Amino acid sequence: MSSQDQPPQAQSEQAWLAAYDPRAFPPVAVTVDVVALTLRQDRLHVLLVQRAGPPFQGRWALPGGFVRAGEEGLDQAAARELAEETGVDTAALRRVHLEQLGSYGAPARDPRMHIVSVAYLAFAPDLPDPQAGTDAAAAAWVPLDGTDPTAGPHRGGPSGRTGPAGHPLAFDHAAILADALDRARSKLEYTPLATAFLGSEFTISELRSVYEEIWGEKLHAGNFHRKVLSVPGFVESTGGTATRAGSRGGPRARLYRAGDARLLHPALLRPDREEAVR
């Protein structure tokens, strides 16, 4: 090793960069696609848009679009696309949890060219109906049928998930959606993100219905109640009580807000699943 502490060839690297031609590289495009989930009337919904132009014109697809080169990072691009396609302003977006899901880059997944899509997963509280963006013919919250037979023990891999009209989703979006549902189900186990589907104040029963809808199974009300309150930082009491009891009677439930925990410790593990996946 010489005494050279500077990065080697700093001078020539400047010259090299000035002469660098980005268009000399093979064209691979980058998009972001967002799997935005929400609960409406206790049913899980996903945000879909109907494609206005080719390819897959008229088919339903996940909202998404090309990353603006040199202008924005991936997280930013996902937030922008979500805002554009939902008509949700940036203020409401702060109440939405958005995380990267994974990237999909099979060469033929898009007929135009080789396109790598970075998929994002969003958990949103109940939002108004979306406004279709400029490149979409329509946008809607589409119910994910809870009676889906593929939502069985742990595997949520519907390769034939369909849009509102029953048509299959465009591109490989059915596979992305399946991965997103898998991720969502396990996120509820070890993070408090179920609260992201609810308003700022909620009852334990409302929280339980989030778990029941996403996991697709009934939970024991009493044990769930005690368990949630025993996990430090999951929820904290507001002191208030709901103004109205359930539709079929019962005492008014106490109200809680999300706590400051980022991880649940101990976790809320899903029931059985019969020895997991072997």
Next chain:
Amino acid sequence: MSSQDQPPQAQSEQAWLAAYDPRAFPPVAVTVDVVALTLRQDRLHVLLVQRAGPPFQGRWALPGGFVRAGEEGLDQAAARELAEETGVDTAALRRVHLEQLGSYGAPARDPRMHIVSVAYLAFAPDLPDPQAGTDAAAAAWVPLDGTDPTAGPHRGGPSGRTGPAGHPLAFDHAAILADALDRARSKLEYTPLATAFLGSEFTISELRSVYEEIWGEKLHAGNFHRKVLSVPGFVESTGGTATRAGSRGGPRARLYRAGDARLLHPALLRPDREEAVR
């Protein structure tokens, strides 16, 4: 809805695709980078290469390279880069666990242009010293100092992780490496992937040392032993025993091979961590 069941405008979509110009799109390039981890003499090592050309010429970096447009998917590209940079043939690659870690796409993370990197995480058994690829000046397994103060309670976020000469890593590779170590630590909890660091036959003590090195803490030998054997599908006995006991005596340990479980149920949770991250 009309009676039209075909995708709308199938004819014109063909024409549209024929006229599509991929180079009309803004240039964002896609690379894959691999964080390959292995254990050598019971110490955690990462595979690094020294960059032969600009940018960051002479600096150490994660092995990686551009995705070959239209030719390969992301997983393929990662496997190819790993093989190229290690000199490991495809046969030996089958014993390596490779999974997607996440994508990094800040506009300025590469001085040349906007480049999105899809990062992969690899768990490898002890492999021979790597051969530097064509675009690398050198390649080496670099020890990750277990005495790293940033490897404290659960957070493994060393933004200043350095290469062999103590220089910082190129690009944002230190951040990617930190995320990879986080992922690796939690993967050991709920998957049997610790066995991917070992040969086809191993003792419980060797398995324990994998956990101890990656988690950075000593585990109770007796409890670990019973726990591993009690998780269905984690390991299965070969019937044999080690030919030699430990360097300081003791009975010869029994040998095991990896079982068929994909997930550990119940999981091997890491000790305490003091109420997790709040």
Next chain:
DNA sequence: GTAATAGTGTCTTTCAGACAGTATAGG
């Protein structure tokens, strides 16, 4: 009143961790 719900008490089982104890090998 009837029925459904909120919330609590208790029991059993499972599992993690602490600790002790025995057998086996290397030096």
Next chain:
DNA sequence: CCTATACTGTCTGAAAGACACTATTAC
């Protein structure tokens, strides 16, 4: 012999799940 190690036994405490019970409200 001494010591470190492989492996097993046992106890305690934490936590999950099953069940039961009370109190409260809508209808």
